[in-house]
Amino acid sequence: MNEQLQYNLKEMEITTFQKDLVQWFIREQRDLPWRKDSDPYKVWVSEIMLQQTRVDTVIPYYERFLKKFPTLETFAEADDESVLKIWEGLGYYSRVRNLHSAVKEVVTQYDGKVPNTLKEISMLKGVGPYTAGAILSIAYGVPAPAVDGNVMRVLSRILLIYEDIAKPSTRKIFEDAVREIIDCDHPSYFNQALMELGALICTPTSPSCLLCPVREHCLAFSAGVEKDLPVKTRKKSTKHVDLLAAVLKTDNGKFIIRKRPSKGLLANLWEFPTVEDGNFIQMRTSLLKYLDQEINVKAQLETGAFVKVDHVFSHLTWTINVFAGSISGEINLERNYLLVTKKELEEYAFPVSHQTIWKAYKEKFQL
Known part of the structure; x- marks a missing residue:
């Protein structure tokens, strides 16, 4: 911890800050489904879902998830397929794969009880410092820091911390700061209050300082630099990839789908036959050639793409030009390809981009 931060902490009226923050949270917290129960499993599920995903998006997923899987x-x-299907559309699928592996480990190694120590819980797959701190504090009342980007933004302003929050090494500074100021009598409310403050008041671009319950404790507000913090370097430019895809229907009304590789982007999800190709002049020709060589099918494709789908990842953007087509005769598919009916197709987990493709196809051909 640097000298300036140590000085700022010493000057802070920590007890009053804790009281103001926690009482505000008790009074103003949003009515969210995961706040109705401090069951460690439910807290864990909610925290994994909320990583890089908006609260409004998470709520229906959380409710469906616990309806299908009410207990650890x-x-x-x-099975893996049902796990991916329940997560379908939520993105960042490694989250649920890691959660599934870790939950299995809790059942076999910890008799079904989520560990309540930092050492043990941090050993579970996909449980990093933030998730560990959130589960320990919210479910078990352990005064452990739960520091994510939201919390770093809030504390950078309150404590006037100018370190770059985009650097992984900076997290430790904020974790040390939380250990100094956390309300040990109410660690669950304290950590949730910091998160709630960042979501509702201390927002990234236009903080509502006049509504802030801890404005009197905020050094950035006092100095008039609240909009200058946090310091965060820009991400590197994203890569763009152009793709071609085909929705192929057989004479007996089945569709070809394929399973993505078990590692890498969107691992183990299903999609329509897709190839990376940026040839905008001969898209149809390129796609026919790919289908012939890759799947060994002679397809009849419409002359133009019926939909163009743009999809944005954190590090990558896709533009997918999609053609509708038909295939006839005998079809011999490799094991990562399947022929499925419309009803069967909708039981498999697809990434958002290919859900969009399927929706557009059904609308166009009135399925």
Whole structure:
């Protein structure tokens, strides 16, 4: 911890800050489904879902997830396909794969009880410092820091911290700061209050300082530099990839889908036959050639793409030009390809981009 931060902490009326923050949270917290229960499993599920995803998006997923997998044991027993399907559309699928592996480990190694120590819980797959701190504090009342980008933004302003929050090494500075100021009598409310403050008041671009319950403690507000913080370097430019895809229907009304590789982007999800190709002049020709060589099918494609889908990842953007087509005769597919009916197709987990493709196809051909 640097000298300036140590000085700022010493000058802070920590007890009053804790009281103001926690009482505000008790009074103003949003009515969210995961706040109705401090069950460690439910807290864990919510925290994983909320990583890089908006609260409004998470709520229906959380409710569906717990309806299907109400206990840690039921989730541990689930097959991979049903796990990916329940997560379909939420993105960042490695989150749910890691959660599934970790829950299985809790069942086999910890008799179904989520560990309540930092050492043990941090050993579970996909449980980093933030998730560990959130579960320990919210479910078990352990005064452990739960520091994410939201919390770093809030504390950078309150404590006037100018370190770059984009650097991984900076997190430790904020974790040390939280250990100094956390309300040990109410660690669950304290950590949730910091998160709530960042979501509702201390927002990234236009903080509502006049409504802030801890404005009197905020050094950035006092200095008039609240909009200059946090310091965060820009991300590197994203890569763009152009793709071609085909929705192929057989004479008996089945569709070809394929499973993505078990590692890498969107691992183990299903999609329509797709190839990377930026040839905008001969898209149809390129796609026919790919289908012939890759799947060994002679397809009949419409002359133009019926939909163009743009999709944005954190590090990558896609533009997918999609053609509708038909295939006839005998079809011999490799094991990562399947022929499925419309009903069967909708039971498989697809990434958002290919869900969009399927929706557009059904609308165009009135399925």
